[in-house]
Amino acid sequence: MELITILLSGILIGSAVYLMLSRSVIRIIIGTALLSHGVHLMLLTMGKLKRGNVPVLDEAVENYTDPLPQALILTAIVIAFALTAFILVLALRAYGELGTDDVEEMKGVPHDD
Amino acid sequence: MTLIHMAILLPLVAAVAIGIIYKYYKRIHLGWFVLPVPVIIAIYLATFIPKVSSGPILETMQVMPRIGMNFDVYIDGLGLLFAILISGIGALVVLYSIGYLSHREDLGNFYVYLLMFMSAMLGVVLNDNVLMLYLFWELTSISSFLLIAFWFMKERSLYGAQKSMLITMFGGFMLLGGFLALHTITGTYSIREMLAQVTLIQESPVAPIAIVLILLGAFTKSAQFPFYIWLPDAMEAPTPVSAYLHSATMVKAGIYLVARLTPLFAFSELWVWVILLGGLITLAWASFNAVRKDDLKAVLAFSTVSQLGMIMSLLGLGALSVVTGAGEAYFSIAVVAAVFHLINHATFKGALFMVTGILDHETGTRSLKRLGGLLTLMPISFTLTFITALSMAGLPPFNGFLSKELFLEAMIHVTEADFASLANIAFIFPLLAIVGSIFTFIYSIQIIYGVFFGKRTHDTPKEPHEAPALMWISPAILAVLVITFGLFPNVLSSSIIDPAAMSIMATDAPLGTHISMWHGFANPALWATIAIVIIGSLLFYFRDKWMFIYDYHKERFTLNYVYDQGLMHSRFASRKVTDSYMTGFIRSYLAYIFMFFVVLGAISLWNTGIKLNFSDMAPVGIQEMILVMIVLISITVILVTKSRIVSIIMLSAIGFVMALFFVFFRAPDLALTQLAIETVTTALFLVCFYHLPARSKHPERMRFKFTNFLVSLGVGIIVIMIGLIAYSNQLFDRISQFHIDNVKELGAGGNMVNVILVDFRGFDTLFETLVFGIAGIGIYALMKLRLNRKDETDEADPEENRA
Numbered sequence: 001m002e003l004i005t006i007l008l009s010g011i012l013i014g015s016a017v018y019l020m021l022s023r024s025v026i027r028i029i030i031g032t033a034l035l036s037h038g039v040h041l042m043l044l045t046m047g048k049l050k051r052g053n054v055p056v057l058d059e060a061v062e063n064y065t066d067p068l069p070q071a072l073i074l075t076a077i078v079i080a081f082a083l084t085a086f087i088l089v090l091a092l093r094a095y096g097e098l099g100t101d102d103v104e105e106m107k108g109v110p111h112d113d
Numbered sequence: 114m115t116l117i118h119m120a121i122l123l124p125l126v127a128a129v130a131i132g133i134i135y136k137y138y139k140r141i142h143l144g145w146f147v148l149p150v151p152v153i154i155a156i157y158l159a160t161f162i163p164k165v166s167s168g169p170i171l172e173t174m175q176v177m178p179r180i181g182m183n184f185d186v187y188i189d190g191l192g193l194l195f196a197i198l199i200s201g202i203g204a205l206v207v208l209y210s211i212g213y214l215s216h217r218e219d220l221g222n223f224y225v226y227l228l229m230f231m232s233a234m235l236g237v238v239l240n241d242n243v244l245m246l247y248l249f250w251e252l253t254s255i256s257s258f259l260l261i262a263f264w265f266m267k268e269r270s271l272y273g274a275q276k277s278m279l280i281t282m283f284g285g286f287m288l289l290g291g292f293l294a295l296h297t298i299t300g301t302y303s304i305r306e307m308l309a310q311v312t313l314i315q316e317s318p319v320a321p322i323a324i325v326l327i328l329l330g331a332f333t334k335s336a337q338f339p340f341y342i343w344l345p346d347a348m349e350a351p352t353p354v355s356a357y358l359h360s361a362t363m364v365k366a367g368i369y370l371v372a373r374l375t376p377l378f379a380f381s382e383l384w385v386w387v388i389l390l391g392g393l394i395t396l397a398w399a400s401f402n403a404v405r406k407d408d409l410k411a412v413l414a415f416s417t418v419s420q421l422g423m424i425m426s427l428l429g430l431g432a433l434s435v436v437t438g439a440g441e442a443y444f445s446i447a448v449v450a451a452v453f454h455l456i457n458h459a460t461f462k463g464a465l466f467m468v469t470g471i472l473d474h475e476t477g478t479r480s481l482k483r484l485g486g487l488l489t490l491m492p493i494s495f496t497l498t499f500i501t502a503l504s505m506a507g508l509p510p511f512n513g514f515l516s517k518e519l520f521l522e523a524m525i526h527v528t529e530a531d532f533a534s535l536a537n538i539a540f541i542f543p544l545l546a547i548v549g550s551i552f553t554f555i556y557s558i559q560i561i562y563g564v565f566f567g568k569r570t571h572d573t574p575k576e577p578h579e580a581p582a583l584m585w586i587s588p589a590i591l592a593v594l595v596i597t598f599g600l601f602p603n604v605l606s607s608s609i610i611d612p613a614a615m616s617i618m619a620t621d622a623p624l625g626t627h628i629s630m631w632h633g634f635a636n637p638a639l640w641a642t643i644a645i646v647i648i649g650s651l652l653f654y655f656r657d658k659w660m661f662i663y664d665y666h667k668e669r670f671t672l673n674y675v676y677d678q679g680l681m682h683s684r685f686a687s688r689k690v691t692d693s694y695m696t697g698f699i700r701s702y703l704a705y706i707f708m709f710f711v712v713l714g715a716i717s718l719w720n721t722g723i724k725l726n727f728s729d730m731a732p733v734g735i736q737e738m739i740l741v742m743i744v745l746i747s748i749t750v751i752l753v754t755k756s757r758i759v760s761i762i763m764l765s766a767i768g769f770v771m772a773l774f775f776v777f778f779r780a781p782d783l784a785l786t787q788l789a790i791e792t793v794t795t796a797l798f799l800v801c802f803y804h805l806p807a808r809s810k811h812p813e814r815m816r817f818k819f820t821n822f823l824v825s826l827g828v829g830i831i832v833i834m835i836g837l838i839a840y841s842n843q844l845f846d847r848i849s850q851f852h853i854d855n856v857k858e859l860g861a862g863g864n865m866v867n868v869i870l871v872d873f874r875g876f877d878t879l880f881e882t883l884v885f886g887i888a889g890i891g892i893y894a895l896m897k898l899r900l901n902r903k904d905e906t907d908e909a910d911p912e913e914n915r916a
Binding site for chain 1: 697698699700703704707727729730731732733734737738741744745748751752757760761764767768771774775777778779780781782783786787790793794797798801804805817821822824825826828829830832833836837839840847848849852853856857862863864865866869870874877878881884885887888889891892895896898
């Protein structure tokens with residue numbers, strides 16, 4: 001399972017990078033969102049998957065999954081959300097000011113094709 | 114921290130006080146508050162004269178002992194001579210500046226810089242630790258830069274300031290390299306301790322490198338050929354600065370350094386030849402160039418360069434006799450001449466600069482063409498110029514004559530000495546010396562004649578009249594010294610010259626120097642002087658006949674042209690290089706970051722090697738495979754689709770699948786959070802979708818598409834590799850077990866994830882909240898700001914806003 005999730009997170013991160021390198025603001029933002037998903041998956045995998053019970057104390061349970069990556073991911077999810085929300089509004093605002101959602105046009109370079 | 118440390122740092126402290134006084138009290142000229150500082154230091158230093166003759170004084174103060182950087186004040190004859198020059202001339206210059214600079218100038222800046230320089234210069238000459246010396250050395254460059262740019266509204270000032278800084282700082286940096294090279298040989302930063310290891314330096318292969326680097330520092334600072342070009346442009350500084358920094362003190366720092374390190378390097382032929390020939394070429398070349406200059410300050414600048422070359426060559430000559438094993442006598446004559454001329458040059462050149470400042474002040478011009486016939490109008494200035502210029506020309510009974518004669522004598526002796534390697538070319542030394550002296554004579558006469566004799570031009574911007582006493586007192590004091598040292602040179606010889614010469618020669622034996630004006634007809638230097646005067650007079654008289662040779666000196670072949678072109682091209686090149694990668698597109702910068710990540714990752718993978726271990730894997734369930742498939746399909750759709758709404762929906766699909774993953778992987782808290790967050794995110798995206806343009810094409814350029822693909826492929830592969838390797842190799846014990854074991858005891862909770870968040874990693878969560886708050890404020894501001902701006906732009910002129 002871990003092999004698959006590592007590959008999946010690699011694919012997620014790779015596609016995220018591809019999206020972030022494009023010209024459209026919205027694609028860049030989608031890229032950052034995908035990036036955070038990929039990273040979360042990777043973090044979770046590092047703590048080993050499905051090796052025990054839900055990390056809530058229970059007398060009957062001896063073995064728990066690793067709670068630490070989960071705590072880290074929880075923080076990361078919230079921060080990723082804050083970031084996404086901020087750049088979305090920033091993109092919106094930039095569109096309102098500059099009339100474009102193309103980062104190259106924002107710099108003042110017209111389409112050359 | 115002793116009194117002498119405080120004396121060195123006193124000007125810096127005073128600079129702070131001066132800044133405050135200037136802010137609140139402007140009724141009295143600021144110079145009067147500054148004046149006591151150099152006076153006190155000069156008097157204090159003078160008390161060391163008798164002490165030093167019985168041996169040098171060393172006072173240690175630790176600054177950074179671990180790297181060997183100590184403020185070791187070391188006072189011997191050489192350092193003391195320089196220190197007294199610095200504070201003494203400093204006092205006169207401050208006095209002079211009170212008359213020269215009016216209340217309207219920014220006096221606060223001027224005196225702060227000047228005091229800063231004074232401290233720095235004292236620090237250079239009274240230091241035993243080369244690291245501290247370097248520190249003060251650079252500080253002199255900085256204060257010189259600031260003072261040259263004092264009238265920073267003038268373009269020439271800025272040009273001159275930049276030039277001087279580039280050249281002297283280049284030299285300073287080289288100097289540091291030289292000191293570090295010395296440190297690698299001797300293992301110490303103390304000059305005294307280095308002196309104890311001369312044999313070690315002699316044997317070291319690093320020594321030539323140290324010599325070249327240190328001489329680069331000394332030559333740039335002391336404006337030797339070919340680095341002299343900054344000094345004429347430094348004349349854009351106010352005249353008191355030119356008199357102080359650029360003739361009497363700072364430019365002699367290089368000479369000080371050479372003198373100080375002579376005992377260290379005198380064994381080396383490289384050291385000797387570079388100094389000797391460099392100095393003589395500088396002497397001849399600069400005095401030749403001084404003759405054709407029209408601006409009085411330019412004449413004096415080139416004259417300063419040539420005189421510095423003369424002192425430098427004397428030091429080289431002193432060291433030469435060590436290399437060749439020639440008689441001590443030559444050594445001591447040359448060194449005594451160097452020290453004596455150092456003093457004399459400071460007196461007559463300082464005075465000449467001040468008189469030039471007077472002329473500039475009272476007539477409004479420094480052009481020799483426009484000045485003339487001022488003898489009756491400015492008799493005091495004339496007297497001062499007459500005395501000091503003749504001293505510069507090397508005529509009796511002034512002090513310049515004595516040191517010039519010693520110089521000629523030493524140079525003539527070179528031919529007599531039995532130096533095996535240079536029997537054939539030895540004549541070049543006296544030749545260069547005499548040629549340089551002839552031109553020195555010519556321009557000295559030209560200054561006197563051009564300004565005070567001849568016809569009145571009536572071309573001066575101001576009606577000429579004599580300067581107020583405040584301005585001519587300082588040059589008058591210097592002129593008196595010129596005569597005194599000329600008539601009674603032996604007041605200096607035992608008290609100041611001998612101790613200084615002894616520290617250059619690193620000897621304890623008293624020299625017993627006796628300088629006299631008359632040596633009899635047998636003295637070749639006398640005949641050389643007579644020849645110089647006759648040839649110089651003839652050349653001056655027939656100057657219209659031969660001045661055409663300067664026309665061959667084309668602009669393209671000057672060092673200034675080289676400097677300007679070099680500066681221009683390096684600017685151009687750096688702009689070009691910078692422009693080539695600073696494109697301004699976010700894509701480029703992101704691509705750099707990711708490429709760097711890929712390269713870094715690849716290198717570390719290469720170094721550590723790839724060890725994989727797939728034995729410890731969880732079983733794969735069918736439901737998880739379905740989720741994986743959904744994610745893969747969604748990614749593909751996002752990558753290929755042109756429709757924005759489709760990609761938003763696919764993104765939220767991935768988000769919800771992530772939540773399901775969390776469920777399967779036994780992370781209920783994550784699943785809950787992810788569900789909630791994903792819902793809100795999707796809503797946000799949809800809101801933005803509503804506002805963003807309905808349809809827009811963003812055709813990527815094919816070339817870009819390909820590199821983007823490569824970069825993302827690289828990142829993906831590297832991430833997968835890192836993940837696999839990290840998973841396969843357990844380098845450290847997991848820290849999770851600690852949290853699991855102590856969650857009840859230390860955190861008093863059952864839900865481990867929650868306890869970690871709010872207890873074990875409480876600060877993380879706190880700052881996470883902070884980030885959230887900042888993002889919220891940012892979003893709010895982005896929304897609000899638009900409304901405010903709209904109101905403003907409605908009222909105000911948009912053109913004005915842009916400006």
